[in-house]
Amino acid sequence: xxxxxxxxxxxxxxxxxxxxxxxxxxxxxxxxxxxxxxxxxxxxxxxxxxxxxxxxxxxxxxxxxxxxxxxxxxxxxxxxxxxxxxxxxxxxxxxxxxxxxxxxxxxxxxxxxxxxxxxxxxxxxxxxxxxxxxxxxxxxxxxxxxxxxxxxxxxxxxxxxxxxxxxxxxxxxxxxxxxxxxxxxxxxxxxxxxxxxxxxxxxxxxxxxxxxxxxxxxxxxxxxxxxxxxxxxxxxxxxxxxxxxxxxxxxxxxxxxxxxxxxxxxxxxxxxxxxxxxxxxxxxxxxxxxxxxxxxxxxxxxxxxxxxxxxxxxxxxxxxxxxxxxxxxxxxxxxxxxxxxx
Amino acid sequence: xxxxxxxxxxxxxxxxxxxxxxxxxxxxxxxxxxxxxxxxxxxxxxxxxxxxxxxxxxxxxxxxxxxxxxxxxxxxxxxxxxxxxxxxxxxxxxxxxxxxxxxxxxxxxxxxxxxxxxxxxxxxxxxxxxxxxxxxxxxxxxxxxxxxxxxxxxxxxxxxxxxxxxxxxxxxxxxxxxxxxxxxxxxxxxxxxxxxxxxxxxxxxxxxxxxxxxxxxxxxxxxxxxxxxxxxxxxxxxxxxxxxxxxxxxxxxxxxxxxxxxxxxxxxxxxxxxxxxxxxxxxxxxxxxxxxxxxxxxxxxxxxxxxxx
Numbered sequence: 001x002x003x004x005x006x007x008x009x010x011x012x013x014x015x016x017x018x019x020x021x022x023x024x025x026x027x028x029x030x031x032x033x034x035x036x037x038x039x040x041x042x043x044x045x046x047x048x049x050x051x052x053x054x055x056x057x058x059x060x061x062x063x064x065x066x067x068x069x070x071x072x073x074x075x076x077x078x079x080x081x082x083x084x085x086x087x088x089x090x091x092x093x094x095x096x097x098x099x100x101x102x103x104x105x106x107x108x109x110x111x112x113x114x115x116x117x118x119x120x121x122x123x124x125x126x127x128x129x130x131x132x133x134x135x136x137x138x139x140x141x142x143x144x145x146x147x148x149x150x151x152x153x154x155x156x157x158x159x160x161x162x163x164x165x166x167x168x169x170x171x172x173x174x175x176x177x178x179x180x181x182x183x184x185x186x187x188x189x190x191x192x193x194x195x196x197x198x199x200x201x202x203x204x205x206x207x208x209x210x211x212x213x214x215x216x217x218x219x220x221x222x223x224x225x226x227x228x229x230x231x232x233x234x235x236x237x238x239x240x241x242x243x244x245x246x247x248x249x250x251x252x253x254x255x256x257x258x259x260x261x262x263x264x265x266x267x268x269x270x271x272x273x274x275x276x277x278x279x280x281x282x283x284x285x286x287x288x289x290x291x292x293x294x295x296x297x298x299x300x301x302x303x304x305x306x307x308x309x310x311x312x313x314x315x316x317x318x319x320x321x322x323x324x325x326x327x328x329x330x331x332x333x334x335x336x337x338x339x340x341x342x
Numbered sequence: 343x344x345x346x347x348x349x350x351x352x353x354x355x356x357x358x359x360x361x362x363x364x365x366x367x368x369x370x371x372x373x374x375x376x377x378x379x380x381x382x383x384x385x386x387x388x389x390x391x392x393x394x395x396x397x398x399x400x401x402x403x404x405x406x407x408x409x410x411x412x413x414x415x416x417x418x419x420x421x422x423x424x425x426x427x428x429x430x431x432x433x434x435x436x437x438x439x440x441x442x443x444x445x446x447x448x449x450x451x452x453x454x455x456x457x458x459x460x461x462x463x464x465x466x467x468x469x470x471x472x473x474x475x476x477x478x479x480x481x482x483x484x485x486x487x488x489x490x491x492x493x494x495x496x497x498x499x500x501x502x503x504x505x506x507x508x509x510x511x512x513x514x515x516x517x518x519x520x521x522x523x524x525x526x527x528x529x530x531x532x533x534x535x536x537x538x539x540x541x542x543x544x545x546x547x548x549x550x551x552x553x554x555x556x557x558x559x560x561x562x563x564x565x566x567x568x569x570x571x572x573x574x575x576x577x578x579x580x581x582x583x584x585x586x587x588x589x590x591x592x593x594x595x596x597x598x599x600x601x602x603x604x605x606x607x608x609x610x611x612x613x614x615x616x617x618x619x620x621x622x623x624x625x626x627x628x629x630x631x632x633x634x635x636x637x638x639x640x641x642x643x644x645x646x647x648x649x650x651x
Contacts, residue, residue, distance in 0.1 A: 061453045108635065115380050115452050116595070119587050120635070126584050127628040134621055248580050252382075252460050259457060290472055296464030303458045304446045 013268055014180060021173055025166045033282065035165035036237075041278045042172045043233045046179050048257045048270030050226025055255070056263035056270075057187055058219045059199030061118040064125015065254055067105075068224035070132060070246030072098040072231025077145040077241040078138070085151045087162075091175075091232045098228020099221050101128065106220035110213050113202060122248065129246040144242025148235055162236075172233055179226060184267065195219055253277065256299055262311025269311040276310065351496050352617040353610060358502040360609015361509030362568045366582060367589040367601045368516055369560030375533030375596055376553045377448070379455040383440060384561050385583025386466035387433050389576065391562020392481065392569040393474055395429035399482050419484035426566055430559035436466075437558025441551050463579060470576045479574040481566070505567050512563060513602055520598065529553055533596065588631050592641050600643030 024038050047069055054060045075097035079090045109120045132139045139145065153160040153171050162168045186192055194215055197205045206212040235241040244250060261273025280298070284291035306313055366388060373381045381387075399421045404410060413421070440462055447454040487504045490497050520526035532539045532549050540546040565582075572578065589608055593600030608627045616623035634642060 061456065063456070108632070115374075115378070115456070116591075118380060118453070118456060119591055122584065123588055123591060123628065123631055127625070127632075130625050130628065134625065248584070249464075252464075255457065255460070290468045292464050293468035293472070296461045296468065300443065300458055300461035300465065303454055303461060304443065307450070307454055 009181070009185070011184070014184065017180070017268070017271065018177060021176070025169055035169060037278060037282065038169050039165060039172050039237050041274055042169070042176050043230050043237060044254070044257065044274040044278070045271045046172075046176055046233070047227055047230035048254055048261070048263070048274050049179060049183055050223045050230065051254050052258050052263040052267075052270045053183065053187070053195075053226070054219055054223040055258055056265075057192065057199060058195040058216065060113065060216065060220070061115075061255070062121040062125075062220070062223070062251075063118045063248075063255065064121040064123070064128075064251050065223070065227055066246045066248075066251035067125040067128035068098040068102050068227035069231035069234070069250070069254075070128060070241070070243065071101045071224075072228025073235035073241035073245060074132065074139055074145065074231075075228065076232035076235040077148040080149050080151065081145065085149050087151045087153055087171075087236070090151065090236070091229060094228045094232025094235075095225045096228075098231060099225035102224020102227075103217070103221040106217045106224075110216040110220065122251075125246070125251055126248065129243060129248075132243040132246055139241075139243070142243060144240055144244075145235075146240050148239050148241065150236055150239055168237060172237070175229065175233060179229070183226075187267065191215075191218075259307070260299065260302060260309050262309030262314070264312070265308050265315060266311035269309055272310050347494050347496060349614065349617060350494070351498055352613040354498060354502050354506065354613075355616065356610040356613020357606060358506035358509065358609070359568075359571065359612060360606040361506050361513065361602075362564045362571075362605075363582075363585050363589055363609055364602045364605025365509050365512055365516075365564040366561055366586040367593070367605055368513065368598070369557035369564075370583075370586050371590055371595070371598075371601055372529065372533075372553050372560075373557040374590070376529060376536065377441075377444070377455070377550055378452055379444065379447075380452070380459070380587075381554075381557070382456060382459040382583065383462040383466060383579075384459075384557070384586060385579030385581070386463040386470075387437060387558045387579075388561040388565035388568075388582050389470060389574070389579040390436060390466055391429050391433045391559075391565035392574050392578070393470055393479070394432050394562070395425035395566040396479060396481055396569075396574070398425040398428055417484075418482060419486060422482070422484050426563070429566060430562040433562035434555035434559040437555045438551055440558070441554035444554075445547075463583075467576050467579060474576070476576055481569040481574060483570050501570055505571060508567050509564070512560070516560070517598065585627060588627055590641075592631055592634055594641030594643040597641075597643035600641060604642060 021038075021042065025035060028035060028038055047065075051062070051065050054062050054065075072094035076090045076094040079093040083089075083093075105121070105124045108124070109117060112120060132144075133142055135141075150162050150168075152162055153167075160167055160171070162171055187196075194205065194210050197208075197210070198212055198215060202212055205215075231241075231245065234245065257273035257277045258270045259273065260276055261271065262269035263273065277295075280295050281291060284294050288294065302309065308315075366384065370381060370384050373379055373384070399418070401410065401414065406413065440459070443462070444455055444458060447458055483501060487501050490499045492498075520530060528539065528544055528549060532544075532546070532553070536546055539549070568582070569578075572582065585608060589601055589604045592608065593602075593604030608630060611626045611630050612623050615626040
């Protein structure tokens with residue numbers, strides 16, 4: 001377990017996650033939720049997983065990541081509306097545009113780290129948000145793009161309409177599976193090792209001979225591309241794209257998800273975090289109008305008392321259960337705490 | 343000449359905006375300096391200050407009985423002054439509470455402090471929504487400050503002059519406090535090397551508490567004065583915390599006059615673009631930032647600081 005763990009192509013947690021998600025349309029309504037919730041959760045899982053590449057693996061806190069999600073959403077929408085109605089090309093446009101935006105921003109900020117990095121990502125994120133509100137002709141201003149057509153999933157030989165939420169869910173889940181397997185491979189590749197080295201000690205990584213700037217730039221661009229993919233899926237699912245997803249709040253939510261789930265200590269942290277966030281939204285939202293107040297308080301409590309998140313709590317618990325919690329490196333939290341004391 | 347004449351009101355507007363932005367940024371920077379913490383709740387404290395002042399200036403008299411009725415009979419100007427003094431004090435107490443929560447994050451990754459204040463910002467904003475509703479509110483202003491006058495054929499709002507003057511006054515007071523008092527020396531030393539300050543026998547815990555309170559009350563003061571210009575809604579905090587970040591980055595972290603000059607620069611840029619392309623006026627400050635950061639990575643007056651570690 002931990003951030004690294006087994007480097008196998010397919011792992012047991014992966015199979016469990018896929019199994020739970022594949023059967024989700026069968027049981028989500030009986031437990032009292034609705035099909036569309038599954039779509040939303042999986043889209044944000046993709047977003048948060050991509051984000052964690054930056055936060056959890058490279059240790060770069062981006063607080064303006066909603067911008068790339070939004071770029072993807074607008075790119076998908078504009079592509080469907082103005083170029084051609086095609087799912088694959090639309091998603092590709094979303095990824096490419098978001099990655100270009102991310103690459104441009106990363107070029108400005110990749111020599112930064114820590115709090116300064118966070119400040120600059122906020123500032124750049126706001127630039128995109130502001131443009132999306134003000135550029136009426138292109139983005140439709142505060143209302144956003146409406147009535148984005150949802151093209152069918154065309155595999156050449158077979159074609160699936162995505163008109164109902166179950167089909168939509170499986171489409172999004174397919175993309176999720178590709179992203180999970182791809183990211184899992186990536187973080188276990190030499191590239192993944194280097195970015196984790198950068199997280200631990202940037203200067204040492206550069207003295208060893210790695211071009212730290214280039215790695216940070218590449219991770220940021222990649223992460224922005226994945227955010228764009230999620231954004232494109234979101235625009236497809238919502239059939240609209242609006243500036244809200246680019247706001248500081250939306251950017252903060254993805255950080256919250258990643259952290260609540262335990263993105264610092266586990267690959268699966270962001271996945272759990274997205275589930276918790278949306279369940280909290282729907283559950284607290286059904287009890288009170290001001291669910292964000294309670295979620296905010298919960299989040300503050302978690303940052304104070306269990307900053308490793310749900311995954312950290314789980315790992316502690318498993319460690320205690322198995323009774324082999326070494327004090328040294330074997331405990332994932334130990335390595336994490338050590339990295340904080342750099 | 344005509345150009346200057348036409349531009350002058352926008353320059354005055356920009357200047358008043360810039361000086362108040364600088365005030366927010368200074369409070370923010372004090373906290374960054376001493377605690378190495380980006381206070382994302384700073385904008386919420388700004389909004390909270392404005393809302394609290396609004397209640398103090400126009401309270402529901404039945405709360406306090408006879409005293410309340412006597413109070414609302416006072417002239418608006420008197421109540422305004424009370425609000426301007428009491429509201430920042432209340433917000434400072436909220437700041438104390440936040441700082442006490444923050445203590446658990448010291449010595450850990452600075453990201454935790456950032457996240458904690460993000461949570462706090464959400465909580466404060468939602469609380470404001472619960473208590474005051476989501477709609478736009480109007481801050482009452484004494485008659486002497488309201489209205490407008492004509493000069494050289496252009497209309498000037500009196501309030502803008504008050505805002506600029508008041509902003510400048512508070513900035514000077516903060517400067518005097520930091521430069522000419524022993525407390526200021528301790529704060530500056532704390533920003534430079536807090537461990538050393540502790541080693542010299544100064545109570546670092548209390549220093550952090552007071553600095554946070556001071557920063558919070560500066561945000562509240564700016565909130566009260568800026569509100570009649572900027573409007574008051576629950577999410578005003580986010581709208582205003584971003585220019586504050588920008589000013590810090592632009593001026594360079596840790597530089598007092600850098601923040602003031604950057605604040606004025608941002609204000610003037612917003613004011614002048616407001617004259618020609620009002621839709622994009624707030625956007626211009628981002629271009630200013632990108633332009634400056636491209637050529638001077640640490641901002642205009644920045645030195646290498648703790649934040650880059």
